[in-house]
Structures are given as structure tokens and as C-alpha cells.
Amino acid sequence: MKKKTWLMTLLSAALAHAFATAQIHSELWGKNGEKWTPQSRLPDFSYVGYHFGEDPIPVVEAASNVRDFGAVGDGEHDDTSAFIRAIAETEAGAIEIPPGRYLISDIIWIEKPDIVLRGSGPDQTVLVISKTLEDVRPNMGKTTSGRPTSNYSWSGGFIWVKGSYGSGVRTRITSETRRGDRSLTVDKTDDIRVGDRIWIEIQDDTGKTLLNYLYSGDPGDTDKVTKPVRTGFISRVAAIEGKAITLERPIRFDLRQSWSPTLRPFAPTVSEVGIENLAFEFPNQPYEGHFTELGHNAIAFGTVSDCWVRNVRISNCDSGIFVAGVFCTLDEIVIDSRRSEFEGTSGHHGVSLGRDCLLENFDFRTHLIHDITVSYLDMGNVIKNGRGTNLSFDHHKKAPYENLFCNLDVGLGTDMWRCGGGASLGKHCAARGTFWCIRSDMDQTWPRANFGPDSMNLVGVQTGESTQIDPDGRWFEAIPPEELQPADLHAAQLERRLGR
Template identity: 30%
Template sequence: MIRLAITIFCSLVVNITMAQELPKILSQKTNYLPDFSYAGYHLGESKLPENEGKIINAVDFGVKANDNLDDSKALLKALQAANAVDGNVILQLPAGRIILSDILYIERSNFVLRGTGSNEKGTEIYCPRPMMYLKDPESLAELREYLTSFDKRQCETENNIDLPFSQYAWSGGFIWTQIPNERVKSYLDKYEPEPNVLAKVSSGKMGEFIINVSQLNNLKVGDIVELQLFNKDGENGEIIKDLYQGAKVKPGSHHWKFPKLPIVRQQVEIAKIYGSKITLKTPLTISIKPSYQAQLVEWKHLNEVGIEHLRFTFPDIPRVAHHVEPGNNAIFLTRLFNSWVKNVKITNADSGILAEEVSNVTVQDIITDGPHLSHYTVTLGGVHNVLVKNLKIHNKAIHPLSFNTFSTKNVYQNCEIFEDALLDQHSGANHQNLFDNITVHITADKNNSFYLFGGGGADYWKPSHGPFSTFWNLNVQVSNPDQAKPVLLYGMKDGAFARIIGVHGNTKFEIKYDVDPYIEFLNTEIEKIPSLYEYQLKKRLE
């Protein structure tokens, strides 16, 4: 009888596990859940390529690993030779330590910078001194003027610090993708260019693909363009109310002080054109109304650029203060579409990988480590549909995972934070981003609580995020759990209508998150759907 009872009990446990219901938000129409499956290389529909093309070996141009001599000039010669190749080209770096003390600008499509691996036997790019000792990059001239014009300073009276911001606090990298002479980020109205307008957009519905247009100008199927929405109506502009869906938040002044600056933007591919209707390949993040004066404009960018199989090492220099970082930044991605970074390890960086004005890019299999306190690891600012997958963060960072200004429909998937975990949403009209199947390691404070949900950024760009930012299957591992009472996870004070589904771990949790979050499956792992991104992608492709 005892054996029979045990068998019946075990059978019940198995059946209960197998019968776990799915989160209700997947089927509800009243609680909107964005489709995040369009993030990544080629909308998530293609694997990252094992790129074929003409191989340019850096050693043929004087790059010699492990000789303790600077390789910058030889690397620039090898890059110049690669740029002269028509079609797909691979700049192949040798195994061993290469010393780099200048910026390598990748300025062409169909280009791969490839090492021999990110492990100890692979390719190491060693940067002995930060970018502050280099000639000022021309593309950051506007940023430098902005920082000085507004006297942007880091002031910490308790530490006797009153220092100007560095131009490299959130920009720049020793490997830098760009379109020459193309502005990447808006800082000053007087430099706002006249865009090449390809169509005026009057309407479209959030989550759908069709927009109504007029005044078409040489627009064709297959074009990659930027959709821009504006607030030209001041502090009470209709788009501000619609962007935050009526949430009880207080938008900062940058939402109306720069009427020439698009407040919402998406880089999109044109799928169909029929009369006054255009079908996009990706869904809208916000419904479009005539008052937004929306438009499709030309967007200059690079395609099929890859950076892979290498590691970056920086000296562990003393850290002075936040925002005054000297520029030990590994990779700066700008103006990219359908591109990737994979299998890269970064040690002692101020910022590992920074991104601005890129779309449908995959960053995967990244490790950051070292004793140096970083500003960012892999951060997403002003980007759309970017997938960061399998990022392991072993170092301490101010913003370990961060969705920054203007970031939309981006995904951190299967990432893990081992030190000082923080899930940051950094203000600036960012909305509809996904933390997917993330694992964090934390130590609860004396009140049995932990500041996990960060809301960084300046007051003039508050609130911390717009509607429908999502946390899915968040695994929280507490080093000192008190099983007698739940750990309180807190930090967010002004994030609108977040979706928090499946927070679980090695103890019980409570959540404090403002404003008006949707919370489901608290203290329950989502076993059937560990990744929302993968679930939505599979469903879409089927």
C-alpha cells in the first residue's frame, strides 16, 4: 500500500508539472504584450553566417602578434586593403596579442573582422591606453560641443569631484562602425539636417504593419528606411499622452524642447506598396496620428558587418568617477542593419559594446570580466530590434544591462549577471523592450530586499520607460536567502505598464514596481516557455 501511494503521488506530481498552464497574458486581449520576435539578424529568421569571402590576412601587412610592439599602423594598412576588395571580405587577425592604440573604423558593408577565438589561445586585442589620448574623432564634434555648451559635469561633493563629462562616457570604441560624415545622434538643434523625405505618414496602428502614406518620393519595396514621429505641439503634445498610454508619470522637458528631433523612430524594411498603403516588415510600436507629422526618411547604413572570435583587454586603470571615463571602450556600433557581433570576451573595459542607430543586429556569446568597474557592458541606446543573447557579466558595472534613450523592441535573452545585478531602463522614450530568461545573482540587504529594477537617466528624459517593457522568466538567485520571509525586489518608481511574468528563484519574492505593472506567475518558473522571444519567433515562423 505504501509503495502504491508513493507511485500515485509521483504520478500526480508529474501530471501537475505537465499540466502547468501558460501565462494568461499570452491569450488576453485586454493586457497588451508586444511581439518581440523581430529582434536580431534578419528579423531573427536567419542564423548568423559563417561568412565566405576573400580573406585578407593582417600578418601580410605587418601585424605581428606577441612581439610587444604596436600594431596599429599595420592594422590600418590591412583594413585599407580589405576595403579595396569588391564583394564579401574577411579581415583575418592572427592568434596572440595584437597591440592597438588607434581606432579601426569599419566603413563598408559585407565586411567581417575575424579573430581565431576569444579564449587564451585565440586573438587578443590589447589597448594599452584609452581613447582620451587619441585625436578627437570628427563624428563626436557635436557631442563635445553639447557637453561644453551645457557644462555637463559630474559633481560629487562628498568625493571632492567636479569634473566635465567625457565624450567617451557613452560613445566611441576602438572598433567603430560608421558611415563617414553621417550624424549618428542628435544633440544640438542647429545641426539637425534636412532629411530626404520619402513619404508622409498619416496613420497606422500599434502592433500592426500597414501605414497610410502620401507624397511618395522614389520609395520602393526592399528599401530600409527610418520611420520618424514628432512632437511639434509642446508640453501637452498628443504624442506624449499616447506614448505613455495615460500612465500616471511625469514626462521630462526633452519630450517637447526639441521639436525637430523625432521622439519615436524605427528602422524598417518596406514589404509592399499599394497605392496609399505601405506594409512594413516589422510592427509599429505606437499608433500614428496626423498630429505626429510622421514621415519615412532615407537612412544610410551598413549591411552584413560582422565582428567575431576575439577578445579585448584593457589595463586595470584607477577609476575616477561616473561619466568621466577615459575611453577604454571596445566596440561602438553605429549605422548598422542585419549585422552581428559574436564570440567576444572583454576585460577591464569602461564600456564593452555600445550601440547607437542600429537595427536588426545580433550580439551573442559575449563575456565581460575583470576587476575594473565598468560603466556599461553591452548597452542599447537609440536602437531598434537588437538581440543580445548569451551575455555573461562577471565584472561589476554601473549599468550591467541597460535599455537607453530611444531604444525600442530590443531583447536581452539568456543573459546572466554575477556581480551587483541591475536591470536598468535609462529613460528617453524607450519602450517595449524585453528582459528574457535572465539570471541574476544577488545578496539581499538587511531589510531582506534588493534594488533590482533600475531607472537611470536624467530627469529631463524621465520617465524611466514607456509602456509594455517586459520581464519574462526572471531567475533570481539569492546568496543568503531567509526562507522564512520573501525577498522584496524593488527600484522602479516611474515605469509605465510593465509586464512582469515568471519571477522565480531559490526563495520567495515580492515585487514593488511603479507604475501599474501587470504581474503574473510570481514565484513560478515558466517551464513550458522559458524564452518569450523564442516562443514568439517559433509561432511567427510557423
């Protein structure tokens, strides 16, 4: 009897260990990507972030120090002009910001490449900002419903990095190309070289067929989308033969002649800008609610490429970081607040992303109305390996397309599908938005009908429901998130592409 009891105990322990270490693979990916193709409903997210994810964020050599330009860092002396001078007089490299509390009273613009603002760590280098953006650069506007508010409710930052994507001769694409393909033909290749980064652009027709396509035929109410949408895609050129071009990465959407497809050189004027190892501190003032924000915002990237924010803490903000750029990486971002909350939230936007950007290893210790936002035609972003108190995955309408939320702990889970966006601008999420390995204190279900089309992918989301798989409809794989492998889909796709 004792022997039987011992064997049963051993067997139970073995089964418990096996259960605890069980690995379940998605039918969309498999163990190592063997079930995936570039044409499948699971997008290719392996090119996101700084340098297509192929290089780590660099440690840039120091070139100057804000103290050399008059910064004091005592929390009382206004150090704004010292920062502005340091940026103006530093040709390239890192501008060191030693330990201290630096009072900032105006926008610090960075409008050239190869500049890094580097503190000594978020517990040592603190930018203290008491004013709002509306105080220093008034910019009142209104919401889509006509409510007066500051435009800084959804844009701008006290460090504002701004550039353009350059210009160049547009080349007409003459082929009809399908999503997932890499080859296309053009009317000339005279100005295109192997290795160039090119911008492929398409524009909607009067029948909104492109907008309809981006929602896989289920856009919802789009009556207030009155101008033709225009979107683009960036890739390196892998090969040229005559008028045929082979791209390095699969094309994200169909290229139809009715959408006037063109390509041009991608030549950003601002890149390789970093903000790292510092903190932003705004006043501990009560939050008064949605659209009352006047611009206690930390960082804004506008029309830039291959920039980064690393090891930054943001306290008591209206909004944290706005990224209107491509191939940018945000790593180790902490947002916290001591403000009195309004209806359970302490601010408006946590992080808002652009295209092919990466947000990873973040910790949101407060709940904002829109913790993480993808908005008008934002696409290809990856949000992974982070946590929050009650994260909201804000899809802000007008076709945020093929974005990945991956390996996240949302916390409480009551607001996971909470979204904003004006009326009649389409459903919140467009085609193939993917939610992968999502942990939550409460079970989740497929989101409401106006959130997005059935072409979304939910895999390994905390749920009490059963798997429902329809290759032409909803894809809901009810895999326990602790058993889904790989948990980090982006890393698995990147490793497969690079052969690491």
C-alpha cells in the same frame, strides 16, 4: 502496510516529478500565442536582430589576413597601422586575425559595409589596449547635471563601426493609424516598391503629446526634455495598392497627424560588419567610480544596420559595447574583470543597445554600474538567455519603449532595477517594457514608482508576491520562472511568425 507505504512513495515521486515539470502559461501569450494579438499590451518582438531574425549570422569567407599587412601579434609591437591598412585594402570579406596578442593604440574605424574582423577564438586572439580613448582622441564633456567628464564615459570604442541611414525623399503619411495595424495611406507611392525597407518617422508637438503617449500617459517629470522627441520604425513593404501600403510587421505606435508622420527609404551605408572570435584586454587598473571613465571601451556601432558581435570576451573595461544601430545581434559576449572595484562595481556600461537589436547567450562575470542599458528612445530590443553576478536592467530615461528582458539569471538581484539618467527626463522605462522569466537569488517586487508606468509587463519574475492583473493597469503574473512556458518569449514569437 508495506504495500500502502510503497504506493505512497510512488505517488509522492510522481507528484514531485509533475511539480518539477509543471508548465504554466501566461495570460498574455498562452501556450502557442493563441491569447496574443498585435494590439495587445505584449509587444511583437519577433523582428529583432540580424536580418529580422530570419537568417543566422553568416560565416563569411576569408579575404585577407592582418599578418599580410605587417601585424606581428607579440604584445609589444604596435599593430594598429596593420589593422587600419587591412580594412582599407580589403574590399569585402573576413580579415583573419591569427593567434597572438595584438597591441592597439588608436581607434580602428570601419566605415564601409561587408567587413568582418575574425580572430581564432577569445583565448587565442587578444587585442591588448593600454591607452584610453581620451588619450588618443580627447573628447571631454559634462553630464546633464554639469559634472565634467569624458564623453567616452557613455560612448565610443577602440573598434568603432560607423555609418548613416542614408537619405531619400520623404513621403507624407496621410492616415491616422493605430498601434498594431499594418496598413497606412500616403500622398504618393511612386518611389516605393514591395520588399523595400522603409523608415517611418514621427515627431512630437509642442504639447509633448508623443512623449506622453510613449509613457502611456504617465511620463513623470519631463521638464528638461526641451526639444520635440523624434522616433522611428522600420518595416518591409508587403503590398501596395494605389496610395495604400501594407507593412510586413505591426506598427509599434500610433501615427497621428499631429506628429507629422512620414516615411522614406531605409538605406544604411554600413551593414554586414562583424566582430568575432577574439578578446579585448584593458589594463588591470583600479576602477575609480561613476563618471571617472576615460574610455577603456571595446566596441561601438554608430548608425549601422544588420551587424554583429559574436564570441567575444572583454576584460577590465570601462564599458563593453555601445550599439547605436538597428537589427544588430550580439551573441556569446563575456565581460570579466580583475580590477579593484568601486562600491561593488568594476565599470560603467556593459552593453548598451539601440533599436530592434538582440543580445543573447551572454555571461557577465563582473558587475558594472549599468550592466545592460536601453536609453533615449531605444525600443524593440531583446535581451535574453544570459546571466550575470548581479545584473542591472538600466533604463536610462527619455522613453526607452517596448523592450524585452527574457529568460535571464540576474544573480544576486539587489540591483535589478538600478538605473541612471539625468533629472527631469521622464521615468526610466516607458510603456510596455516587458520582464519575462527572470531568475534571481532574492525575491523581486514591482519596481518603484519612478521606474516606469503601470503599462509594463512582469511575467515569471522571481517573487514572493501574488499575481495582480489589471488589463488597464499593472500586469504582474507571479509565475515561478522555472515553470513559465515558454521561457524564451522571443523564440516563441519568432517561431510562430515564421511557422517553424
